[in-house]
Amino acid sequence: MTSNAIIPLNTDQSCRHLMPAVKSEQDSLPEMREEMGIIQRLVAEFSKEREELQSVAELFRRQSVRKFYSLLSGYDHSITEKSELCAEYSLRSEYWKRVMALTDVLSVMTSEKRQAWNEQFCFDRYSMRDGSKQVIPDFTAEAVIPTVMGLLNDRNQFMRERVYGVFTSLSRSHKTNKAFGFSTRMIITGVCEMVKRFNGPSQPDFKSRNIEPLSELRVVCAFFRQSKVCDVLDTARLVERCVHQYGFRQWIDIDGYAVRFRVYKNGSMHIEINQTLAEQMNNILSAFVPLALPAERHKEKLKQAREFPLKKNVLDFDSRMQLGEMKFSYSEREKCWAAFRSGGYLSLDKGTDTILHDVFRTIGARVENYYVYMDYCPDEILRYLSQVGAMPDQVAHQLYQSSRKISDYVAGLLSMGEGDTLLEPSAGQGALLQSFSKTDSIHCIEVDQLNAQILKAKGFDVEEADFLAWSKANPGKKFSHIAINPPFSENRARLHLLAAATHLAPGGCMAAVLPLSFRHEDALLGDEFSWDLVHEFKNEFEDTSITVCVVYIQRIT
Template identity: 30%
Template structure:
């Protein structure tokens, strides 16, 4: 199986004696511009072996189809696949370029060496000294069953529909034009629960009426779902400290900010825009490190800067009249993020922030007037944490 993938095609970059940095597989598309599933089987075999290395369940036959469907719509661009273990690019004529992460290529060659000890040169069996800069490894990829369920989501009608020509039109369950629901078919409750968690992280609001479940979005979520299907990942909650701000908490914070008709606003560590959604869109800058979250924010129509906020705050000359933020809490990071944001507040502007309850009463920002709310318990879903709101006005 592995040998077949390594020996695919007759391109000069392919190396039948082992896996290298790049392979080329031709004819991934048929003459009718449809997926060539015979050729896709080579890629599926490769993904099966890599999944074993990652301690992940193997993709089933046909699970590579959704991946290639997206490639067909996005020809000519490189994409990170399966947590960064593979990079791929498809051309219009159906040729696929595949780059295997050096660590994975070395492991694959070790498998080949055990099968064909005299056929694999020593150079292919040497562990790489350093990772290639072009590759990045994410956290644990989502199960293939969850990815396929997300890929197969259907639009939930937002206009009256007929089941047949004689029936009365059935009123829609939602007026959201970007609402999505799961496709028909059997899928386990565990798989659906994981898929629903992903949808919530990208801004989906779960609705349920008469046992019919769908998700309302305030933007077109399909391009973002495509990114998840390609990478197999969503931002790691612990690494990114991503705990979405509830509408109730966000509304209180934005009311505290007292945004006027000419104020320029910003949300650092914006996530999917829980606070920005409550601020004037045409005057709000979002700063966010996660590429996936930036795609969500751009789809919503925000002015987005993809950057580590602390690094960006050190170099930018921009200043804002209102900054609203829900910074990461772990290891005291909220202090450095709050101080960095304070440097970006214009004269007579203010910063409003959701901070851990232990911050209350501290003189965090010299030269600012501090106002504190009462302590709010259990502020974030799934996390037992008490918070307080700060309004710091620059004099």
């Protein structure tokens, strides 16, 4: 650490395995070449703007020009050395904020550390008028580079302090909370109190300050998930909304199933995390507090923790907050559900804006100018995304939706009549069913919760389950028709097709969208079934270039 750093920084190495540390300015240059280049450009921009600022200030200090300044600004005062200094401090502060925006260090800091940073680097013009002695450090390469490097080195120390803050906020009157570290379940108190309303039942009054440990825990989870780390501002509102919807004493999953909680009327909140996260937090805690036990010594006590669903993609907090604030209403003019993109949405950084566009595309929305349009009411989908934020990974879930052309063909092939029933074993968001009549009796199986919510919003009868497991548990369920577009990878198409055939009633028929390699698999299902290759489709799936075949299968006996 060089002597040019502006703030004192710790360089404790006990938790460096969480994030590679920047060792020194010289060592970091190959790894941070792009960031260093940006810093150098910012310093050059600052120097140029400061020279221009000084020139303008010098101009307005002239007696002959002072009058014009008053006319232009509407203020009858002169430019003094103090006002010029305030202007330069404001410029310095702006550039310090810009360079810090290149990292997530401010988001990782504890609130106390962040407040100290703001007091040193965020200029307050009004307090200076009242006699404040605030001095904003100069924005030079000699000051900026070692300061940023030191903060990056201390990033893990800041996170350890946040973990310790969560630990100290746990209730000491509940035996569930261990004195030596984290278990998979923890309890905080004072989350709400029941308040008697005039001429009405008691209602919960939620205490944002006492819900703060849950916010901190969510940030820690995002850190370990290597997701975008930022302050969570909506946790109290999320808790209030969830309790209102699900009620007290009900487990509520959030943040990609990494955390769940339930609230009791006495104001206590039970929080549950998975075993891996508890061990990671205990590793940090044992380095921060010597008396805390490392994870290995109490791993046996954690063995009863429940298994959490594995979701590959979890939306960052900013994106989820924006989605949670969107309000859709039905537009008679457009004959669909519409929402105006607010000013807050329009001011998002490019990264979050791109993420939201991907989310809209994934859930079947279309974005036009300042509006987002949906063919179904998305209220429950937006609630789920803002609360849980788990998006199915396209490759892992094989989410390649059938085109309208394929759906038209399959619907015409099956030609359902009165009294017929149809099974869609891998329904996704219902793309294969879009050409079927809304009055048809259709039963969908879908493994992903988000897609199941979308199917329900579209009016389908849905069971949220893995089809292969559902098939084993329901061998007696038969359908007159089956439309299936199974996942293709890892032999899943074959397994799904074999399982689907067991649910076809005698005389029933199935239309299957399959990989082209199934053209010659006519003996796969045995003598009970007839097998006809009826058509091939090329490049009919978004995000992938593939040729598929549609096979018409009928159960003879």
